[in-house]
Amino acid sequence: MSPNALIPSHRKPRRPSASSRALRAGVTGGFLTLAVTGATVPANAAEKPVSETQEMPTITTALATSAARSADTAEQVAFNYERQALQDSAFSHAAKAAEKHKAEAVKKAKAEAKKKAEEARKAKEAAEARASRSSERSTLSAPSSSTATGSTATLVSFLKAQLGKAYVLGSSGPSSYDCSGLTQAAFNQIGIDLPRVSQDQSTQGTQVGLDNLQVGDILYWGSAGSAYHVGVYIGDGKFIGAQNSSTGIVERPLDYDMPTGAVRVL
Template identity: 70%
Template sequence: MSPNAVIPSHRKPRRSASSRALRAGVTGGIITLAVTGASMPASAAEKPVSETQEMPTITSALATSLAKSADTAQQMALDYERQAAQDTATAQATEAATKAKDEADKKAAAEKKAEEARQAEEKAKEKEKAEQQRASRSSERTSLRSLAATSDDSPVTGATGSTSSLVGFLRAQLGKSYVLGASGPSAYDCSSLVQAAYRTIGIDLPRTSQPQSTAGTQVDLGNLQVGDILYWGSAGSAYHVGVYVGNGNFIGAQNSSTGIVEKPLSYSQPTGAVRVL
C-alpha cells in the first residue's frame, strides 16, 4: 500500500448542531428549529420585489407583434379619418345639390310667372288690336256707304253705296279675258278680279283664292248678300272665287273660254261664301 493512500475513517460523520437540536427537541416533545449559517441583513429582507425582479427580455417576435399592433392602430385611425372626410364631403355635396335644386325651382317658377305675364300681355294687345281693326273697318264701311253710287244699267237689289260701287266695277269688266296670273286691267283671273273689285272700295284682300275663302265671316248660301265672296272647294283651299251681285247671280272670271261673265248660281253652284262687308 502506498504510504500516501487514504485510509477511510470508520467514524460516523458529525451531525450538525442544528440536527442535534432538532432531534433533541423532538425527543423532549418540543420542536425547536435552529438555523445555522450566516445571518441575512435586515435591509435585504425588506427590499421591494419591484427592485429585485428582472425585466422581461424583448425578443424579435415580441417586437414584431408590437409593431404590427401599432400599424393596425394607425391604419384604423386613418380609416376612421378617411370615412369622416367622406361623410363630410357627402353631406356638403347633398347640401349643395339641395340648394342648387331650390334655386333652380325658384328660377323656373319666376320664368313661368314671367312667361304667363308676357302671354297675358300679348293676348291683351291682340284683343286691343282686333277691336281697333273692327272699329276701323266699321268706320271704313260707314265712309264707303256715303260715296256716290256708280251708275248701272240695272238696279241691284239690297245694294248699298259701297256694294253698288263694287258691283259697278265688276260689271264694267264683263267680256274681258280670263288669263291665269293676270291682274288687269285688260285681263284677270278669278282671284285677281275679286281683289281688284274690293280695292275700289278701299278693302285689300289676299291675292289668291285660298286665303280669300277665309277672309271674312262664313255665311250660309241661303242667306247671301250683295258683295259676298263665293268660293268653290273647301274654305282655306278653294280653287275658284266670284262675287255675288244679287238677284241670284254672281260675276267671276270663269275660265279662258268664257272670260269674265255674270251667271246665275245654278250655272255653277258654289261651295260656300264669306262676308267681308
C-alpha cells in the first residue's frame, strides 16, 4: 500500500460539470423566476447552495403597453374605415339626389318648351285668323274706283256720274233710272248685255260670297232668281244703286243695307 493511500486529499470535491446544469423559470407575483441547478462556480467562490433562485422584473408592463398601442392603432384604423364609409355613403346619396334634381329639371324644361311651343302655335293660328279676317275686310273694301283699271274703272266712273239722279220705276236713263235699269246701263258701257229685271240679273255669271267681293260684282237683295233689288259693288265696302224715289241714285256702305248675295259677270 502506498504511504499516501490514507492521506486525505486536500482537493475539493468536483462540482458538477456545465453539462449537468438545469434551468428552471417561472413567473411568481409579477417577477420572472429563474432556477439554476448545478451551476459551476469558480474554485475560490464561497460555498452557496446548489440551487439558486434569482428574480427579474417582469416584462408584462411592456407587453401591456405594446398591446394598448396596438389596440389604439386598430381602433383608429377602424374609425378611419367607418368615417370613409360614411363619406362614401354621403357622396352616393348626394350623387343620387343630384341625378334626381337633374332629371326633374330636364322634365320641367321639356314641359316649359312644350308649353311655349303650344303658345306659339296658338299665337300663330290667331295671327293667321286675324290676317284672314283682315284679308276678307280688305276684299270687301278694295279695290276702289281710284285703283280700278280697264273695264271696272269705266264701270265705276259711269255709276258715279249718275249719282243724284232720280229713281223712276221702269226707267233706263239717261236722266233717271230704276235699280236694274241703272246696272244694265252701266254694264252696257263695257260691252256686257244684262237682262232688264233684277230677278234675272241675280242669276247671271257666277255666284260669289259677300266675303269675297270684287269691284263690279252685282249685289242683290232677296234670293237668287227672285231678287227684288240690285246694285253694283264699287270697292271700299261701298255700292252704288238706284235705291228708291226718295233717295234716288246714291252711294252707300254695305252695312247701310246688307245685300243677300252677289254675282260676278266680269
